[in-house]
Amino acid sequence: AQRVTQPEKLLSVFKGAPVELKCNYSYSGSPELFWYVQYSRQRLQLLLRHISRESIKGFTADLNKGETSFHLKKPFAQEEDSAMYYCALSGNFGNEKLTFGTGTRLTIIP
Amino acid sequence: NAGVTQTPKFQVLKTGQSMTLQCAQDMNHEYMSWYRQDPGMGLRLIHYSVGAGITDQGEVPNGYNVSRSTTEDFPLRLLSAAPSQTSVYFCASSRLAGGIYNEQFFGPGTRLTVL
Numbered sequence: 001a002q003r004v005t006q007p008e009k010l011l012s013v014f015k016g017a018p019v020e021l022k023c024n025y026s027y028s029g030s031p032e033l034f035w036y037v038q039y040s041r042q043r044l045q046l047l048l049r050h051i052s053r054e055s056i057k058g059f060t061a062d063l064n065k066g067e068t069s070f071h072l073k074k075p076f077a078q079e080e081d082s083a084m085y086y087c088a089l090s091g092n093f094g095n096e097k098l099t100f101g102t103g104t105r106l107t108i109i110p
Numbered sequence: 111n112a113g114v115t116q117t118p119k120f121q122v123l124k125t126g127q128s129m130t131l132q133c134a135q136d137m138n139h140e141y142m143s144w145y146r147q148d149p150g151m152g153l154r155l156i157h158y159s160v161g162a163g164i165t166d167q168g169e170v171p172n173g174y175n176v177s178r179s180t181t182e183d184f185p186l187r188l189l190s191a192a193p194s195q196t197s198v199y200f201c202a203s204s205r206l207a208g209g210i211y212n213e214q215f216f217g218p219g220t221r222l223t224v225l
Contacts, residue, residue, distance in 0.1 A: 004152075009150065036214075043216045043218055043219075044200065044202075045216065046213045046214070086153065097155060098214065099155075100145075100152045100153040100154075101152050102151060102152035103152050103153075
């Protein structure tokens with residue numbers, strides 16, 4: 001069975017400080033990992049996915065298969081980054097249904 | 111494009127009542143799904159569909175039914191509402207390209223309270 005763990009329910013960071021949202025997964029095969037974000041009064045939307053290797057809104061995430069992690073990072077937090085962040089996994093190279101973590105609410109302190 | 115639409119936005123039910131949450135998408139997506147979002151539990155998959163006439167159970171299907179008679183619509187039925195079904199419900203859709211699940215597009219959500 002696949003499982004996604006986000007150990008922090010709440011995370012507060014000062015504006016301009018680095019941000020790291022942790023995500024660990026349990027899956028025996030080859031996973032595809034995603035980060036979804038829900039800003040206040042907006043819909044849940046895709047932020048980035050591992051296979052794209054992109055940096056979106058200054059965020060990056062590296063898949064570490066040895067540590068089974070996909071942490072989301074940004075070097076300098078901005079106030080507009082305040083949101084709910086969900087890590088998600090799709091097994092078998094992305095051919096299976098998404099499993100979401102429990103989410104981390106990020107608050108950027110001005 | 112309206113994307114994924116859901117109705118109603120809010121609903122209050124009494125225990126034992128039934129209702130249908132509507133979901134529609136205009137992007138011609140093959141895959142549609144229903145999630146419930148509960149504090150501290152993230153998003154949990156209720157039911158999903160990979161095309162018209164095809165549905166399957168997710169992680170928490172008990173107490174819910176779905177059908178997919180058209181590509182566009184994927185209604186979720188609560189058969190006999192219980193307080194444990196108080197939640198925010200999200201519908202999502204995505205393309206299926208070569209069997210690989212692509213970006214899921216979410217609806218605005220339906221906040222359901224069961225008294």
